[in-house]
Amino acid sequence: MQRSTFVSVMTLLALLAGACVSNTQPESATARKTKGPNEPIVIGFSMDTLKEERWQRDKDLVEKRAQELGATLHVQVANGDDSLQIKQAENLLTRGVDVLIVAPHNGEVAATIVEAAHRQGVPVISYDRLIKNSDVDLYVSHQVVKIGEMQARYLLENVNKKPANFVIVGGSPTDNNALLLHQGQMNVLQPAVDRGDVKIITDQYAKEWSANAALNIVENALTQAKNQIDAVVASNDGTARGAVQALEGQGLAGKVLVSGQDADLASLSLIVQGKQTMTIYKPIQPLAYIAVDSALKLARGQAVETTETIDNGFKQVPAILLEPIAVDRNNIVSTVVKDGYQSLDRICANVPANACPK
16 A cells, blocks of 8 residues: 555546556547536435445435535445445536545445446545446445454453453455445454464354344354353444344343444444444544545546555555544543534433443
């Protein structure tokens, strides 16, 4: 990875012309349209889902920022349907958007959206999840591999048994973020396995990040290990809640460490109750605002400063990756509550007053 500045397409075209490069560059680059500094910008936002609480926040904040900057925003939600997401993106292009922001359901399939957009000279921002094997223009997300490392490291440092029996519950295998999370988790756990400090009972992905799928994975692991499970590396809060439900069925909730991600209200309540151990808080406002700000710059052919590059299988994609924060009972107030992401009253709604953090 390297620090870079994402140069404007017009500059790139000039460089290519000077170098006499012809058909090695995708045809889309020669057809890129740009808007003037005072011309209105129309943004299309193609979303996989609004099922999880965090995605509604993304939508609301993208809408808010677009309105603040005077841009028109059209949002389409595919509800986990790849073919529908492609059709919706095509519809957005037909409506004349100047730039597309895409939170893909399937990072491989969504390459089709990038190709369709580039045929019309429309740049594409890959939002939160990386679009693979495509000439996507920009990737904005959090440090996903680091999130996986933080989840695994927290549990490893707090488990009080050696060897400890771990269960790994991944996210949707069609989501590149789930694969990156698993990479980060194993960066930490594999050395512990090699030392004999950890035994992995099962390592499975939960289809569509489903809590029910996570419930089944953990129930089966408990049966296999005769309830001798010490930690569950759950990749997000939905799968964490599925894991907690399975543990509750065996009277083990609060006795087994469980990670998560997204700082969902329901999981923060479980953390206060001692049933979920931790979550990863990813401030959504900076992500949403950066996406909209960058969309306007791309639509106008302006430079976007990036922090690093990410290999998507086709190229090194210019990327802006934000820092995640580990949250447990001890720092809920100083992180998610202080930021206004969740209120303490709502977190503690089902918790005795004396058990609520101060």
